[in-house]
Amino acid sequence: MANRIKLHPDIPHKKRVFELTDEILNGAVALIPTDSQYALVCDYKNKKGIDRIRQIRQLGKKDHLTVMCRSLEHVSTFAHLSDDNFKLIKRLIPGPYTFILPATRQVPRLLTHPKKRTVGIRVPDYPICLELIGELGRPLLAKTAILPGVENGHPADGDRTLYLSRFDNIVDVTVDNQQKLNSEQSTILDLTTDQPELLREGLGMNRLNEALALEGLSLNTPIEV
Numbered sequence: 001m002a003n004r005i006k007l008h009p010d011i012p013h014k015k016r017v018f019e020l021t022d023e024i025l026n027g028a029v030a031l032i033p034t035d036s037q038y039a040l041v042c043d044y045k046n047k048k049g050i051d052r053i054r055q056i057r058q059l060g061k062k063d064h065l066t067v068m069c070r071s072l073e074h075v076s077t078f079a080h081l082s083d084d085n086f087k088l089i090k091r092l093i094p095g096p097y098t099f100i101l102p103a104t105r106q107v108p109r110l111l112t113h114p115k116k117r118t119v120g121i122r123v124p125d126y127p128i129c130l131e132l133i134g135e136l137g138r139p140l141l142a143k144t145a146i147l148p149g150v151e152n153g154h155p156a157d158g159d160r161t162l163y164l165s166r167f168d169n170i171v172d173v174t175v176d177n178q179q180k181l182n183s184e185q186s187t188i189l190d191l192t193t194d195q196p197e198l199l200r201e202g203l204g205m206n207r208l209n210e211a212l213a214l215e216g217l218s219l220n221t222p223i224e225v
Contacts, residue, residue: 020032023173031167037144038181040056040171070134077106082191088211095123103117116192188202189208
């Protein structure tokens with residue numbers, strides 16, 4: 001049975017954040033809320049934890065995983081940034097965006113696309129995530145918490161109690177923010193070419209369009225994923 005930790009979404013209790021951090025450092029896979037949907041997370045250096053998350057989500061080797069960072073400094077450590085990408089990301093973080101970028105050598109190969117050597121990067125606008133990463137001292141590995149084919153195994157199903165209970169015997173720790181489930185996904189942008197490409201339309205589209213206009217950039221036509 002997963003350890004259940006209750007945290008305020010805006011002012012998470014320090015002692016409980018420390019407790020959660022210790023669990024992550026000891027190899028735990030956790031279910032935590034973000035500024036979009038709940039996510040499965042572990043220390044980005046935790047190979048066994050990453051394998052567990054891949055199994056839970058039934059992911060293939062070509063499915064991107066996300067490095068959840070705390071700041072632009074973290075982002076630049078784990079991804080190569082062009083001047084345009086740096087300026088665009090600076091306008092958008094923290095926020096509900098995942099950026100596909102060329103990975104640096106700091107990123108374990110287990111987290112990158114096997115052929116493209118790219119990685120997903122995310123800086124959420126959510127105190128629980130940012131406090132946890134800050135205490136941990138390094139990024140988290142994250143993936144949207146969905147149980148394929150399981151009833152109430154998706155945040156969009158809307159029943160918070162049932163949704164969280166589905167993970168009780170799957171993860172080690174569950175963070176309960178005692179809030180209504182967010183059914184909206186993050187927006188995914190591929191920034192590996194000269195023109196940003198929208199891979200998934202989600203939260204923050206108005207802000208994204210404003211940032212693109214301010215930087216004189218245009219967006220490739222959205223595609224279905």
